[in-house]
Amino acid sequence: MLWHRLRKNRLAMIGAAILLVLYTLSCFGGFIAPYSSNETNKYTVKYGPMLLGGYSIDKVGEVIDEDENYNEIILSTYERNWNWFEGGVHFHNSANEFTFRPHVHPLREYQSWDEYGESEYLMAVDRTISLPIQFFVEREESHELFSLCGFFPIQGKTHLMGLDTEQLPSDRADLHPGLFLLGTDILGRDLWTRILYGGQVSLSVGLIGIMISISIGLVIGGIAGYFGGQVDFWLMRLVELLLAIPGLYLILTLRYAIPDKLSPRQTYMMIVAILAIVGWASTGRMIRGMVLSLRESEYALAAKALGGSSARVILRHLLPNTASIVIVTATLYVPYYILGEVALSFLGFGITEPDSSWGLLLKDCNVSEVLKYNPWLITPGFFIFLAVLAYNFLGDGLRDAADPRAYLGLSKKAES
């Protein structure tokens, strides 16, 4: 029933579709990504997204310097310009013939000298050579092909895409091939690869976190609601205590308590646990309210009258009836976990280098220069936005679908 009503909600279905795509991408992340998660490359620092274009180079001047024997040498000053939809992914080969196979140009290094004797390295495309993108390529080192958001990895050596570098002239040391669909970061790592691996963390943090916090919330809320009285009173005061503490600061404090010797994955699990421990309070309170009203219902009273133990009544009769609300709230709360992880990593308390997560990737953008000159580094923010929005659409849809009044055609308007 719920499903049929949900399917009629177009926004919710769009949200679900986006989430399906995002989760598929991150599950197959290792396979889809052309590189491994931390493959630095000193020659391809901060290169723009090849999907959107490429850099071209212009010589703008020359400077005269002296070598160690006081002979004059002439050095060049270059200027680099971004060209939209030119010099990026294209469909012709080195001989300029059209093919269906996408190609990219290799990057060529230019050392540009200024009049103060300082130089910088500029990477721009070499238009004379086109390297074909190949599919299902084997690479030497093995990596995970598939994993459930970082867990239960299946290892393999195949990548979905890769660059065929055989056509690269072997005598050209200044050419550096690379397939950087969304550009590279400051260490020359492929951003698309980092986003895929980062998604494994950022997208699973919500699911695992909500599972932990809902479990705690169900247990505490169920007990408080069912027993009432003193139990209810003290558990609800505990909940209020947790709600009154500013969440981010509690998280920061708890983060200090994590021992330092843990592996990155264990640290990650601890972060999820911290988020969940802080986050269960409101869910618990809501479930308690539900249970409080349900325990007076006929079937609950009947179960009690027939001699069912408290645990049995709570687990078999009361909690299953809260399921629809729990699913809805769970969906609506996932974005908070995603954003919580983003905030923690951005502040340096969450996932740290060399691991990847969307929040950590976004950390590179806290310098104004990046926003001006390397705007593609904000792409992870777009993915965060997409995931959060999709979860909200889906949650809203689920809430409408689970609302009996909407189902019966009784809106609030009609009621009043």
Next chain:
Amino acid sequence: MSPISCHTSRMLQWNLQATFIWRRRTRFSGLLGFGWLLGFCVWASLSATSELNAQSGDSLQSAQNNANLDSHSDDDPPIRRKRIRRNTKLPEPTPDPSIPIGTPSPAFLGEAPDDAIVVNRTGTYGGRFVYAILGEVETFNPVEPKGATDQEIRALVFSSLVQYNNGDWHTSPDLAKSWEVSEDHLTWTFFLREGILWSDGTPLTVDDVEFSFHAVFHDQIATSIRDGFKHPQTGDLPQVSVDNDRNAVIFTLSRIDSQFLTHLGAVSIIPKHLWKDHLQEQDPTILQQMTSNSPPEMLVGSGPFVLKEYIPAEKIVYQRNPRYWKKDSRGQRLPYIDEIVILLVKDLNLQWQKFEAGELDIFMDLPADHFREATAMEKAGTADLVRLGVSLNTNWVCFNMHPGKNPETDEPFVDEEKSYWFHQLDFRKAINHAIDRDGIKRTAFQGRATAIWSSVTPGNRSWFHRGVTTYPYSVETAQRYLDELGWKDTDGDGVREDDQGRPIRFTLNTNVENNLRQQIGNMISQDLKKVGIDVNFKPQIFNDLVTSLRDSHKWDMILLGWGSGVPPDPANGKNITLSSGRLHAWHPQQAKPATKWEARIDQLMAMMDEELDDSVRKGYFDEVQELMGQNIPMLYLIAANSYCTIKKGRLGNLWPSLLRPQLTWNLESLWIRQ
């Protein structure tokens, strides 16, 4: 048709579609394998056609153009050619008598003393100078300045007997007009200038000087300034006495100290008439005075400025000291600037944005990730960029070679196998060869840095030594060293095992707050992976890092940096070089030098202390650097280039220096162009 059969037929359709796709995929290998990228393919092909159109006509010509980039042909319009100007030494500003004098506000009180220092500058009075510093003021008390911020601020309000000139790297007279040194270099007599007044109008006398030294030398006041005066073995301090007839202060030393003038410059002279009751024999309360809580008018000094207002976490405002005693070449009294505002901004990015918005007049220590914005401002004519060359600050990695045990748990500080690896010289050589400094330079520093092999960077023109052993990047050499040690990858997992079969795996720490270090650390761990060493790179919170460095000694490999002291003399780094030093990172606070070469370094440093001739001292320190280079206890990596930016044409008499504070060390003679 029943619902079930409908379902099966739909499945059949799906199957058909799947096979169809599969066949097509085999036919046009690739294109449909894209699947999820199909959407973009459409417009990519659109753009590709436009590219093709553009290229089809003149593909040959574009190839030629590419070639032309390298060999410039005669037909093209002439390319402007400039000669490289390298700033080896920044020139001292010269006076210009045509500059208007202007009127100071607040005005000066009284007359400058006859004994005043005459600074060879000219300038116009007036204006308000705004800049920002990182962090917060802990105290205004000059007896115990905490941190670099407090020291910079101290120099505005207080003066010393001598002053270090950052511009020409030389100590010059300040409150003392001259000094005499006895034959045995143990008695120093400093003659005080006559007629100098404190900012409240009281005369500054030799008693004030004596009082200030008594405060610093007091047993119960722990200050880092006093440590410099201590005899390294006996801990004796110099004797201070006063000669009222000659208006002189006399210091009697227990040994020859080449750095005596430097230590002297660190002692600010404080007014006795205000603080004499707070220097008790027992439990002196002078450190509780002149803190950031006390009212500004209590901060009486003899420096160019006086404190006007302090708002915690927001700003410090200084105004001209109306009784300051220096004059310029036209006989006008200094300082030129009416008011100085120091904003306390905690975040470097925010500080930069304030500079870009024109709220700040200068921005010192420009980080690499703002360089492009700074050059853009330079080109747009809104800011001047000062290129100071290679900075004196170093970045290094170091292995924990502490052989000790934790007294509480009786566990060794460093695991036995790690200690065994780290003590192998060939292992450290291999690591040094395996680190690609060029890679670090290109990524983290965006090309604006220089590889270094010793604690002295090429920027330090007095102490840089070319003879230090270098370990150029070479994976092959690194692998050869490790192979010769017998540490090979026996089980094929890409990680080498040592001669006892233990995989070479350890942790690299750095502080998580520093983005630059995180990037360097990441590059290093990648480099070491290439030679079969598994490094677990873990950035840590700075406080945790300091705890493990100082107390628990529970770390394997660490990435940190040294900032440079002023003056840039290696004697300032004794904490690092001496085996008993607290910052002797690889094995701190040794009771007795653990190795022969460390003993030799201790000996050389002691010889340096007692030698007065700088060229001989340089010879000693060259040997120290060579010993450090041969034994590589610390792997020095890279030094960034140093830049400062100034609002276009804003300041006159600027004399930028590599030494901190690069632009504001001579604030008394800077003037504001309106």
